[in-house]
Amino acid sequence: MSNDTLLIKHTVSGKEAEYPLLKGVLGADSADLRSLNKDFGCYSYDPGFTITASCKSKITYIDGDKGILLYRGYPIEQLAEHCEFMEVAYLLMNGELPDVTQLRDFNEEISDRAIIHEALRKFFDGFHYDAHPMAMLVGVVGSLSAFYHSELNVKDLEHRRICATRMIGKMPTIAAASYRHSIGRPFVYPRMDLNYCENFLNMMFSRSSQNYIDQQHYIDPTLVKALNLLFILHADHEQNASTSTVRLVGSTGANPYACVAAGIAALWGPLHGGANEAVLNMLAEIGVAENVPKYIAKAKDHNDPFRLAGFGHRVYKNFDPRAIIIRKTCHEVLTKASINDPLFDLALVLEEQALKDEYFIEKKLYPNVDFYSGIIYKALNIPVNMFTVMFAIARTSGWVSHWLESMEESSIPIGRPRQLYLGPETREFIPINER
Numbered sequence: 217m218s219n220d221t222l223l224i225k226h227t228v229s230g231k232e233a234e235y236p237l238l239k240g241v242l243g244a245d246s247a248d249l250r251s252l253n254k255d256f257g258c259y260s261y262d263p264g265f266t267i268t269a270s271c272k273s274k275i276t277y278i279d280g281d282k283g284i285l286l287y288r289g290y291p292i293e294q295l296a297e298h299c300e301f302m303e304v305a306y307l308l309m310n311g312e313l314p315d316v317t318q319l320r321d322f323n324e325e326i327s328d329r330a331i332i333h334e335a336l337r338k339f340f341d342g343f344h345y346d347a348h349p350m351a352m353l354v355g356v357v358g359s360l361s362a363f364y365h366s367e368l369n370v371k372d373l374e375h376r377r378i379c380a381t382r383m384i385g386k387m388p389t390i391a392a393a394s395y396r397h398s399i400g401r402p403f404v405y406p407r408m409d410l411n412y413c414e415n416f417l418n419m420m421f422s423r424s425s426q427n428y429i430d431q432q433h434y435i436d437p438t439l440v441k442a443l444n445l446l447f448i449l450h451a452d453h454e455q456n457a458s459t460s461t462v463r464l465v466g467s468t469g470a471n472p473y474a475c476v477a478a479g480i481a482a483l484w485g486p487l488h489g490g491a492n493e494a495v496l497n498m499l500a501e502i503g504v505a506e507n508v509p510k511y512i513a514k515a516k517d518h519n520d521p522f523r524l525a526g527f528g529h530r531v532y533k534n535f536d537p538r539a540i541i542i543r544k545t546c547h548e549v550l551t552k553a554s555i556n557d558p559l560f561d562l563a564l565v566l567e568e569q570a571l572k573d574e575y576f577i578e579k580k581l582y583p584n585v586d587f588y589s590g591i592i593y594k595a596l597n598i599p600v601n602m603f604t605v606m607f608a609i610a611r612t613s614g615w616v617s618h619w620l621e622s623m624e625e626s627s628i629p630i631g632r633p634r635q636l637y638l639g640p641e642t643r644e645f646i647p648i649n650e651r
Protein backbone atom coordinates (compact mmCIF):
# COMPACT_ATOMS: atom_id res chain seq x y z
CA MET A 217 0.00 0.00 0.00
CA SER A 218 1.65 3.31 -0.97
CA ASN A 219 1.55 6.41 1.19
CA ASP A 220 1.04 8.66 -1.82
CA THR A 221 -1.91 10.95 -1.35
CA LEU A 222 -3.82 13.62 -3.24
CA LEU A 223 -4.22 16.91 -1.35
CA ILE A 224 -7.43 18.81 -2.11
CA LYS A 225 -7.91 22.33 -0.80
CA HIS A 226 -11.18 24.28 -0.87
CA THR A 227 -10.14 27.76 -2.15
CA VAL A 228 -12.94 29.55 -0.29
CA SER A 229 -12.97 27.89 3.12
CA GLY A 230 -9.27 27.02 2.99
CA LYS A 231 -10.14 23.51 4.28
CA GLU A 232 -7.74 20.79 3.08
CA ALA A 233 -8.03 17.02 3.00
CA GLU A 234 -5.73 14.23 1.82
CA TYR A 235 -6.96 11.27 -0.18
CA PRO A 236 -4.98 7.99 -0.53
CA LEU A 237 -3.70 7.18 -4.03
CA LEU A 238 -4.40 3.47 -4.49
CA LYS A 239 -1.73 1.77 -6.60
CA GLY A 240 -2.64 -0.86 -9.19
CA VAL A 241 -0.27 -3.58 -10.38
CA LEU A 242 -0.37 -1.84 -13.78
CA GLY A 243 -1.81 1.46 -14.94
CA ALA A 244 -2.82 4.71 -13.29
CA ASP A 245 -3.25 5.17 -9.53
CA SER A 246 -6.78 5.72 -8.26
CA ALA A 247 -7.55 8.48 -5.78
CA ASP A 248 -9.86 7.10 -3.07
CA LEU A 249 -12.39 9.96 -2.91
CA ARG A 250 -15.08 8.12 -0.97
CA SER A 251 -14.93 10.64 1.91
CA LEU A 252 -15.00 13.71 -0.39
CA ASN A 253 -18.68 14.41 0.29
CA LYS A 254 -18.17 14.07 4.07
CA ASP A 255 -15.03 16.28 3.97
CA PHE A 256 -16.24 19.01 1.63
CA GLY A 257 -19.97 18.40 1.11
CA CYS A 258 -19.44 18.02 -2.63
CA TYR A 259 -19.42 15.23 -5.24
CA SER A 260 -16.93 14.44 -7.99
CA TYR A 261 -18.37 15.18 -11.46
CA ASP A 262 -17.51 12.59 -14.12
CA PRO A 263 -20.30 11.96 -16.67
CA GLY A 264 -19.79 8.58 -18.36
CA PHE A 265 -17.38 7.60 -15.56
CA THR A 266 -14.50 8.10 -18.01
CA ILE A 267 -11.93 8.72 -15.25
CA THR A 268 -13.64 6.79 -12.45
CA ALA A 269 -12.36 3.42 -11.22
CA SER A 270 -15.67 1.75 -10.38
CA CYS A 271 -14.13 -1.36 -8.84
CA LYS A 272 -10.96 -3.36 -8.25
CA SER A 273 -10.43 -6.11 -10.80
CA LYS A 274 -7.81 -8.72 -11.71
CA ILE A 275 -9.34 -9.82 -14.99
CA THR A 276 -8.36 -7.53 -17.88
CA TYR A 277 -5.91 -4.67 -18.30
CA ILE A 278 -5.87 -2.14 -21.15
CA ASP A 279 -3.20 0.45 -21.90
CA GLY A 280 -4.98 2.74 -24.36
CA ASP A 281 -1.90 4.76 -25.28
CA LYS A 282 0.29 1.74 -25.96
CA GLY A 283 -2.48 -0.40 -27.48
CA ILE A 284 -2.00 -3.16 -24.89
CA LEU A 285 -4.71 -5.68 -23.89
CA LEU A 286 -4.05 -8.39 -21.27
CA TYR A 287 -6.45 -11.12 -20.11
CA ARG A 288 -5.30 -12.17 -16.62
CA GLY A 289 -1.83 -10.85 -17.59
CA TYR A 290 -1.54 -12.70 -20.91
CA PRO A 291 -1.14 -10.46 -24.02
CA ILE A 292 -4.13 -10.81 -26.33
CA GLU A 293 -1.77 -11.52 -29.26
CA GLN A 294 -0.45 -14.70 -27.56
CA LEU A 295 -3.89 -15.95 -26.55
CA ALA A 296 -5.23 -15.23 -30.04
CA GLU A 297 -2.39 -17.19 -31.62
CA HIS A 298 -2.33 -20.24 -29.34
CA CYS A 299 -5.69 -20.78 -27.63
CA GLU A 300 -9.11 -22.20 -28.29
CA PHE A 301 -11.89 -19.95 -27.05
CA MET A 302 -12.84 -22.28 -24.18
CA GLU A 303 -9.28 -21.98 -22.78
CA VAL A 304 -9.72 -18.20 -22.71
CA ALA A 305 -13.20 -18.42 -21.16
CA TYR A 306 -11.74 -20.69 -18.45
CA LEU A 307 -8.84 -18.25 -17.93
CA LEU A 308 -11.16 -15.25 -17.54
CA MET A 309 -13.41 -17.13 -15.10
CA ASN A 310 -10.72 -18.82 -13.00
CA GLY A 311 -7.64 -16.62 -13.32
CA GLU A 312 -5.33 -19.32 -14.71
CA LEU A 313 -5.05 -21.19 -18.00
CA PRO A 314 -6.46 -24.74 -17.69
CA ASP A 315 -4.33 -27.87 -17.92
CA VAL A 316 -5.40 -30.67 -20.30
CA THR A 317 -7.76 -32.31 -17.78
CA GLN A 318 -9.28 -29.01 -16.63
CA LEU A 319 -9.91 -27.97 -20.25
CA ARG A 320 -11.46 -31.33 -21.14
CA ASP A 321 -13.77 -31.15 -18.09
CA PHE A 322 -14.66 -27.50 -18.80
CA ASN A 323 -15.46 -28.29 -22.44
CA GLU A 324 -17.65 -31.18 -21.33
CA GLU A 325 -19.50 -29.03 -18.78
CA ILE A 326 -20.09 -26.22 -21.28
CA SER A 327 -21.27 -28.68 -23.97
CA ASP A 328 -23.53 -30.34 -21.42
CA ARG A 329 -25.14 -26.99 -20.63
CA ALA A 330 -25.64 -25.97 -24.25
CA ILE A 331 -29.13 -27.53 -24.50
CA ILE A 332 -32.07 -25.29 -23.64
CA HIS A 333 -35.36 -26.26 -21.98
CA GLU A 334 -37.92 -27.35 -24.56
CA ALA A 335 -40.42 -24.83 -23.15
CA LEU A 336 -37.88 -22.07 -23.77
CA ARG A 337 -37.98 -22.80 -27.49
CA LYS A 338 -41.65 -21.79 -27.45
CA PHE A 339 -40.62 -18.23 -26.52
CA PHE A 340 -39.41 -17.78 -30.07
CA ASP A 341 -42.89 -18.47 -31.48
CA GLY A 342 -43.98 -15.21 -29.87
CA PHE A 343 -41.49 -13.16 -31.90
CA HIS A 344 -42.24 -11.95 -35.42
CA TYR A 345 -39.99 -13.55 -38.04
CA ASP A 346 -38.30 -10.17 -38.59
CA ALA A 347 -37.64 -9.45 -34.90
CA HIS A 348 -34.05 -8.28 -34.40
CA PRO A 349 -32.01 -11.19 -33.00
CA MET A 350 -30.68 -8.93 -30.23
CA ALA A 351 -34.27 -8.30 -29.11
CA MET A 352 -34.84 -12.06 -28.96
CA LEU A 353 -31.55 -12.59 -27.11
CA VAL A 354 -32.38 -10.00 -24.44
CA GLY A 355 -35.85 -11.47 -23.95
CA VAL A 356 -34.91 -15.13 -23.83
CA VAL A 357 -31.80 -14.68 -21.65
CA GLY A 358 -33.77 -12.50 -19.24
CA SER A 359 -36.29 -15.32 -18.87
CA LEU A 360 -33.73 -18.02 -17.98
CA SER A 361 -34.27 -17.42 -14.27
CA ALA A 362 -37.85 -18.65 -14.84
CA PHE A 363 -36.41 -22.02 -15.82
CA TYR A 364 -33.33 -22.31 -13.66
CA HIS A 365 -34.46 -20.98 -10.27
CA SER A 366 -33.12 -23.89 -8.18
CA GLU A 367 -29.49 -22.66 -8.26
CA LEU A 368 -29.98 -18.93 -7.86
CA ASN A 369 -28.52 -18.26 -4.43
CA VAL A 370 -25.94 -15.64 -5.44
CA LYS A 371 -24.31 -16.09 -2.03
CA ASP A 372 -23.52 -19.71 -2.90
CA LEU A 373 -20.19 -20.11 -4.77
CA GLU A 374 -21.22 -23.33 -6.54
CA HIS A 375 -24.56 -21.82 -7.61
CA ARG A 376 -22.67 -18.82 -9.02
CA ARG A 377 -20.29 -21.05 -10.94
CA ILE A 378 -23.15 -23.14 -12.36
CA CYS A 379 -24.96 -19.98 -13.51
CA ALA A 380 -21.78 -18.74 -15.17
CA THR A 381 -21.08 -21.95 -17.12
CA ARG A 382 -24.79 -22.23 -17.96
CA MET A 383 -24.70 -18.77 -19.54
CA ILE A 384 -21.56 -19.55 -21.55
CA GLY A 385 -23.04 -22.87 -22.69
CA LYS A 386 -26.50 -21.64 -23.63
CA MET A 387 -25.71 -18.33 -25.32
CA PRO A 388 -24.74 -19.87 -28.70
CA THR A 389 -27.84 -22.11 -28.66
CA ILE A 390 -30.17 -19.18 -27.96
CA ALA A 391 -28.32 -17.06 -30.53
CA ALA A 392 -28.57 -19.72 -33.23
CA ALA A 393 -32.24 -20.29 -32.36
CA SER A 394 -32.87 -16.54 -32.88
CA TYR A 395 -31.36 -16.83 -36.36
CA ARG A 396 -33.19 -20.04 -37.27
CA HIS A 397 -36.48 -18.45 -36.15
CA SER A 398 -35.81 -15.41 -38.33
CA ILE A 399 -35.35 -17.58 -41.43
CA GLY A 400 -38.18 -19.95 -40.59
CA ARG A 401 -35.93 -23.00 -40.27
CA PRO A 402 -36.27 -25.67 -37.54
CA PHE A 403 -33.91 -25.32 -34.58
CA VAL A 404 -30.84 -27.54 -34.49
CA TYR A 405 -29.79 -29.18 -31.23
CA PRO A 406 -26.27 -28.68 -29.89
CA ARG A 407 -24.01 -31.73 -30.31
CA MET A 408 -21.62 -33.18 -27.75
CA ASP A 409 -19.16 -34.24 -30.48
CA LEU A 410 -18.51 -30.70 -31.75
CA ASN A 411 -16.43 -27.97 -30.11
CA TYR A 412 -17.90 -24.62 -29.10
CA CYS A 413 -17.38 -22.85 -32.44
CA GLU A 414 -18.25 -25.89 -34.60
CA ASN A 415 -21.44 -26.37 -32.57
CA PHE A 416 -22.50 -22.78 -33.07
CA LEU A 417 -21.93 -22.87 -36.83
CA ASN A 418 -23.73 -26.22 -37.04
CA MET A 419 -26.75 -24.88 -35.11
CA MET A 420 -26.77 -21.87 -37.40
CA PHE A 421 -26.31 -23.46 -40.81
CA SER A 422 -26.92 -27.21 -40.62
CA ARG A 423 -29.49 -28.49 -43.09
CA SER A 424 -30.75 -30.84 -40.37
CA SER A 425 -33.82 -30.16 -38.27
CA GLN A 426 -34.68 -30.81 -34.66
CA ASN A 427 -36.06 -34.26 -35.61
CA TYR A 428 -32.78 -35.85 -36.53
CA ILE A 429 -29.10 -35.21 -36.07
CA ASP A 430 -27.36 -34.50 -39.30
CA GLN A 431 -24.57 -37.07 -39.49
CA GLN A 432 -22.51 -34.67 -41.55
CA HIS A 433 -21.74 -31.15 -40.56
CA TYR A 434 -20.64 -28.73 -43.21
CA ILE A 435 -18.14 -26.65 -41.29
CA ASP A 436 -15.04 -25.29 -42.96
CA PRO A 437 -12.06 -25.46 -40.53
CA THR A 438 -10.85 -22.05 -41.77
CA LEU A 439 -14.12 -20.46 -40.76
CA VAL A 440 -14.09 -22.26 -37.38
CA LYS A 441 -10.57 -20.91 -36.78
CA ALA A 442 -11.69 -17.39 -37.69
CA LEU A 443 -14.71 -17.61 -35.38
CA ASN A 444 -12.57 -18.96 -32.55
CA LEU A 445 -10.29 -15.93 -32.97
CA LEU A 446 -13.18 -13.45 -33.04
CA PHE A 447 -14.63 -14.94 -29.86
CA ILE A 448 -11.26 -14.67 -28.09
CA LEU A 449 -10.81 -11.03 -29.18
CA HIS A 450 -14.31 -10.06 -28.04
CA ALA A 451 -14.29 -12.03 -24.78
CA ASP A 452 -13.55 -9.21 -22.35
CA HIS A 453 -12.50 -5.59 -22.21
CA GLU A 454 -12.29 -4.25 -18.64
CA GLN A 455 -15.13 -1.98 -17.45
CA ASN A 456 -16.76 -1.23 -20.83
CA ALA A 457 -20.37 -0.05 -20.89
CA SER A 458 -21.98 -3.51 -21.00
CA THR A 459 -19.68 -5.06 -18.39
CA SER A 460 -20.20 -2.09 -16.09
CA THR A 461 -23.94 -2.61 -16.59
CA VAL A 462 -23.65 -6.26 -15.57
CA ARG A 463 -21.73 -5.23 -12.44
CA LEU A 464 -24.21 -2.47 -11.58
CA VAL A 465 -27.20 -4.79 -11.90
CA GLY A 466 -25.30 -7.46 -9.96
CA SER A 467 -24.70 -4.97 -7.12
CA THR A 468 -28.45 -5.01 -6.43
CA GLY A 469 -28.34 -8.79 -5.84
CA ALA A 470 -30.29 -9.49 -9.05
CA ASN A 471 -29.96 -12.97 -10.52
CA PRO A 472 -27.10 -13.48 -13.03
CA TYR A 473 -29.44 -14.06 -15.99
CA ALA A 474 -31.02 -10.63 -15.39
CA CYS A 475 -27.49 -9.16 -15.11
CA VAL A 476 -26.38 -10.67 -18.42
CA ALA A 477 -29.66 -9.66 -20.13
CA ALA A 478 -28.91 -6.07 -19.03
CA GLY A 479 -25.40 -6.41 -20.45
CA ILE A 480 -26.83 -7.61 -23.78
CA ALA A 481 -29.15 -4.59 -23.88
CA ALA A 482 -26.23 -2.22 -23.22
CA LEU A 483 -24.05 -3.91 -25.85
CA TRP A 484 -26.74 -3.38 -28.52
CA GLY A 485 -26.08 0.34 -28.83
CA PRO A 486 -24.27 1.45 -32.04
CA LEU A 487 -21.64 3.27 -29.97
CA HIS A 488 -20.75 -0.04 -28.30
CA GLY A 489 -21.24 -3.57 -29.60
CA GLY A 490 -23.73 -2.47 -32.23
CA ALA A 491 -20.86 -0.78 -34.08
CA ASN A 492 -19.96 -3.91 -36.06
CA GLU A 493 -23.43 -3.95 -37.62
CA ALA A 494 -23.16 -0.17 -38.11
CA VAL A 495 -19.81 -0.59 -39.94
CA LEU A 496 -21.32 -2.87 -42.58
CA ASN A 497 -24.32 -0.56 -42.98
CA MET A 498 -21.92 2.40 -43.29
CA LEU A 499 -19.77 0.64 -45.90
CA ALA A 500 -22.90 -0.28 -47.85
CA GLU A 501 -24.00 3.39 -47.71
CA ILE A 502 -20.58 4.64 -48.87
CA GLY A 503 -20.79 2.10 -51.66
CA VAL A 504 -17.67 2.92 -53.69
CA ALA A 505 -14.17 4.24 -52.96
CA GLU A 506 -14.96 7.48 -54.81
CA ASN A 507 -17.42 8.36 -52.04
CA VAL A 508 -14.91 7.94 -49.20
CA PRO A 509 -13.72 11.60 -49.11
CA LYS A 510 -17.32 12.80 -48.90
CA TYR A 511 -18.05 10.54 -45.92
CA ILE A 512 -14.82 11.44 -44.15
CA ALA A 513 -15.85 15.08 -44.52
CA LYS A 514 -19.27 14.25 -43.06
CA ALA A 515 -17.61 12.47 -40.10
CA LYS A 516 -15.53 15.61 -39.41
CA ASP A 517 -18.48 17.98 -39.69
CA HIS A 518 -19.90 18.61 -36.22
CA ASN A 519 -23.14 19.76 -37.77
CA ASP A 520 -23.50 16.34 -39.34
CA PRO A 521 -24.50 13.49 -36.97
CA PHE A 522 -22.57 10.98 -39.14
CA ARG A 523 -19.60 9.37 -37.39
CA LEU A 524 -17.27 6.72 -38.83
CA ALA A 525 -18.56 3.51 -37.29
CA GLY A 526 -15.70 1.30 -36.16
CA PHE A 527 -13.41 4.28 -35.57
CA GLY A 528 -12.38 5.78 -32.26
CA HIS A 529 -12.44 4.35 -28.79
CA ARG A 530 -13.03 5.63 -25.27
CA VAL A 531 -9.75 4.09 -24.07
CA TYR A 532 -7.55 3.27 -27.08
CA LYS A 533 -5.87 6.41 -28.37
CA ASN A 534 -3.68 4.17 -30.49
CA PHE A 535 -4.55 1.18 -32.66
CA ASP A 536 -6.93 -1.24 -30.94
CA PRO A 537 -4.68 -4.35 -30.78
CA ARG A 538 -7.70 -6.48 -31.62
CA ALA A 539 -8.25 -4.54 -34.85
CA ILE A 540 -4.67 -5.27 -35.93
CA ILE A 541 -5.19 -9.01 -35.38
CA ILE A 542 -8.60 -9.05 -37.05
CA ARG A 543 -7.37 -7.06 -40.06
CA LYS A 544 -4.75 -9.76 -40.72
CA THR A 545 -7.33 -12.53 -40.35
CA CYS A 546 -9.65 -10.69 -42.70
CA HIS A 547 -7.06 -11.05 -45.43
CA GLU A 548 -6.54 -14.78 -44.62
CA VAL A 549 -10.24 -15.65 -44.51
CA LEU A 550 -11.13 -13.76 -47.68
CA THR A 551 -8.13 -15.16 -49.56
CA LYS A 552 -8.68 -18.74 -48.36
CA ALA A 553 -12.39 -18.60 -49.08
CA SER A 554 -11.46 -16.87 -52.40
CA ILE A 555 -13.98 -14.21 -51.58
CA ASN A 556 -13.37 -10.93 -53.30
CA ASP A 557 -15.46 -8.80 -50.97
CA PRO A 558 -15.66 -5.24 -52.31
CA LEU A 559 -16.66 -4.08 -48.82
CA PHE A 560 -13.28 -5.26 -47.49
CA ASP A 561 -11.47 -3.37 -50.24
CA LEU A 562 -13.62 -0.33 -49.46
CA ALA A 563 -12.80 -0.70 -45.74
CA LEU A 564 -9.08 -0.65 -46.58
CA VAL A 565 -9.50 2.54 -48.64
CA LEU A 566 -11.55 4.18 -45.88
CA GLU A 567 -9.00 3.19 -43.23
CA GLU A 568 -6.08 4.44 -45.33
CA GLN A 569 -7.68 7.82 -46.07
CA ALA A 570 -8.97 8.35 -42.51
CA LEU A 571 -5.61 7.52 -40.94
CA LYS A 572 -3.94 10.14 -43.17
CA ASP A 573 -6.47 12.82 -42.27
CA GLU A 574 -5.34 15.50 -39.79
CA TYR A 575 -8.68 15.40 -37.93
CA PHE A 576 -8.37 11.67 -37.15
CA ILE A 577 -4.68 11.97 -36.37
CA GLU A 578 -5.19 14.90 -34.00
CA LYS A 579 -8.12 13.21 -32.22
CA LYS A 580 -6.29 9.86 -32.17
CA LEU A 581 -9.12 8.05 -33.89
CA TYR A 582 -8.08 4.59 -35.07
CA PRO A 583 -10.02 1.56 -36.30
CA ASN A 584 -11.37 -0.43 -33.33
CA VAL A 585 -12.31 -4.07 -32.94
CA ASP A 586 -15.59 -3.55 -34.77
CA PHE A 587 -14.14 -2.09 -37.94
CA TYR A 588 -13.11 -5.38 -39.50
CA SER A 589 -15.00 -8.00 -37.49
CA GLY A 590 -18.18 -7.48 -39.51
CA ILE A 591 -16.36 -8.31 -42.73
CA ILE A 592 -15.24 -11.66 -41.34
CA TYR A 593 -18.71 -12.39 -40.00
CA LYS A 594 -20.02 -11.64 -43.49
CA ALA A 595 -17.48 -14.12 -44.92
CA LEU A 596 -18.86 -16.66 -42.41
CA ASN A 597 -22.31 -16.02 -43.91
CA ILE A 598 -23.48 -14.51 -40.63
CA PRO A 599 -26.26 -12.01 -41.45
CA VAL A 600 -25.54 -8.38 -40.49
CA ASN A 601 -28.29 -8.22 -37.86
CA MET A 602 -26.55 -11.12 -36.07
CA PHE A 603 -23.19 -9.34 -35.74
CA THR A 604 -23.84 -7.90 -32.29
CA VAL A 605 -25.24 -11.26 -31.22
CA MET A 606 -21.84 -12.72 -32.10
CA PHE A 607 -20.23 -10.08 -29.90
CA ALA A 608 -22.64 -11.04 -27.07
CA ILE A 609 -21.77 -14.75 -27.33
CA ALA A 610 -18.08 -13.96 -26.87
CA ARG A 611 -18.57 -11.27 -24.22
CA THR A 612 -20.68 -13.57 -22.06
CA SER A 613 -17.44 -15.12 -20.77
CA GLY A 614 -16.24 -11.65 -19.74
CA TRP A 615 -19.59 -10.60 -18.27
CA VAL A 616 -19.91 -13.71 -16.09
CA SER A 617 -16.26 -13.46 -15.01
CA HIS A 618 -16.78 -9.88 -13.82
CA TRP A 619 -20.05 -10.86 -12.16
CA LEU A 620 -18.31 -13.73 -10.32
CA GLU A 621 -15.47 -11.40 -9.29
CA SER A 622 -17.88 -8.76 -7.98
CA MET A 623 -19.87 -11.40 -6.05
CA GLU A 624 -16.65 -12.49 -4.30
CA GLU A 625 -16.24 -9.02 -2.81
CA SER A 626 -16.94 -9.20 0.94
CA SER A 627 -19.22 -6.19 0.74
CA ILE A 628 -20.44 -4.81 -2.57
CA PRO A 629 -21.99 -1.36 -2.25
CA ILE A 630 -25.11 -1.10 -4.38
CA GLY A 631 -24.23 1.08 -7.37
CA ARG A 632 -25.74 4.50 -6.73
CA PRO A 633 -24.12 7.49 -8.56
CA ARG A 634 -25.13 11.05 -7.50
CA GLN A 635 -25.81 14.04 -9.80
CA LEU A 636 -25.37 17.75 -10.36
CA TYR A 637 -28.99 18.91 -10.01
CA LEU A 638 -29.99 21.74 -12.41
CA GLY A 639 -33.75 21.48 -12.04
CA PRO A 640 -36.16 24.05 -10.46
CA GLU A 641 -35.80 25.13 -6.83
CA THR A 642 -38.56 24.19 -4.37
CA ARG A 643 -41.85 25.76 -5.46
CA GLU A 644 -45.51 25.65 -4.35
CA PHE A 645 -48.06 23.46 -6.14
CA ILE A 646 -50.62 25.34 -8.28
CA PRO A 647 -54.06 23.71 -8.74
CA ILE A 648 -54.89 23.07 -12.38
CA ASN A 649 -57.70 25.69 -12.56
CA GLU A 650 -55.19 28.38 -11.44
CA ARG A 651 -52.37 27.55 -13.92
Ligand code: SDX
Binds near residue numbers: 523
Ligand atom coordinates in the same frame (compact mmCIF):
# COMPACT_ATOMS: atom_id res chain seq x y z
C1 SDX B 1 -16.65 -0.99 -28.50
O1 SDX B 1 -15.36 0.49 -24.00
C2 SDX B 1 -14.99 -0.56 -24.64
O2 SDX B 1 -14.02 -1.21 -24.32
C3 SDX B 1 -15.85 -0.92 -25.83
C4 SDX B 1 -15.36 -2.08 -26.68
C5 SDX B 1 -15.40 -3.39 -25.93
O3 SDX B 1 -14.66 -4.31 -26.34
O4 SDX B 1 -16.24 -3.52 -25.01
O5 SDX B 1 -14.05 -1.83 -27.13
C6 SDX B 1 -16.25 -2.27 -27.90
O6 SDX B 1 -17.67 -0.45 -28.14
C7 SDX B 1 -15.72 -0.33 -29.50
C8 SDX B 1 -16.24 1.06 -29.98
C9 SDX B 1 -17.32 0.82 -31.03
N1 SDX B 1 -18.00 2.09 -31.36
C10 SDX B 1 -17.82 2.69 -32.54
O7 SDX B 1 -17.01 2.32 -33.39
C11 SDX B 1 -18.72 3.90 -32.77
C12 SDX B 1 -17.90 5.05 -33.40
N2 SDX B 1 -16.99 5.57 -32.36
C13 SDX B 1 -17.43 6.68 -31.58
O8 SDX B 1 -18.76 6.95 -31.50
C14 SDX B 1 -16.55 7.03 -30.40
O9 SDX B 1 -15.26 6.98 -30.84
C15 SDX B 1 -16.70 6.21 -29.14
C16 SDX B 1 -18.08 6.27 -28.63
C17 SDX B 1 -16.29 4.79 -29.39
C18 SDX B 1 -15.76 6.81 -28.11
O10 SDX B 1 -16.22 8.06 -27.86
P1 SDX B 1 -15.45 9.01 -26.80
O11 SDX B 1 -14.21 8.45 -26.26
O12 SDX B 1 -16.48 9.49 -25.85
O13 SDX B 1 -14.93 10.10 -27.71
P2 SDX B 1 -15.74 11.39 -27.95
O14 SDX B 1 -17.13 11.01 -28.38
O15 SDX B 1 -15.54 12.31 -26.80
O16 SDX B 1 -14.99 11.96 -29.24
C19 SDX B 1 -13.82 12.72 -29.11
C20 SDX B 1 -13.77 13.51 -30.40
C21 SDX B 1 -15.10 14.24 -30.67
O17 SDX B 1 -14.78 15.40 -31.43
P3 SDX B 1 -14.71 16.82 -30.59
O18 SDX B 1 -16.10 17.00 -29.99
O19 SDX B 1 -13.63 16.64 -29.55
O20 SDX B 1 -14.39 17.83 -31.66
O21 SDX B 1 -13.58 12.62 -31.50
C22 SDX B 1 -14.72 12.66 -32.35
C23 SDX B 1 -15.85 13.28 -31.56
O22 SDX B 1 -16.75 13.95 -32.41
N3 SDX B 1 -15.01 11.28 -32.74
C24 SDX B 1 -15.33 10.89 -33.96
C25 SDX B 1 -15.51 9.50 -33.89
N4 SDX B 1 -15.30 9.10 -32.63
C26 SDX B 1 -15.01 10.19 -31.91
N5 SDX B 1 -15.48 11.59 -35.12
C27 SDX B 1 -15.81 10.87 -36.21
N6 SDX B 1 -16.01 9.51 -36.21
C28 SDX B 1 -15.86 8.81 -35.08
N7 SDX B 1 -16.04 7.48 -35.09
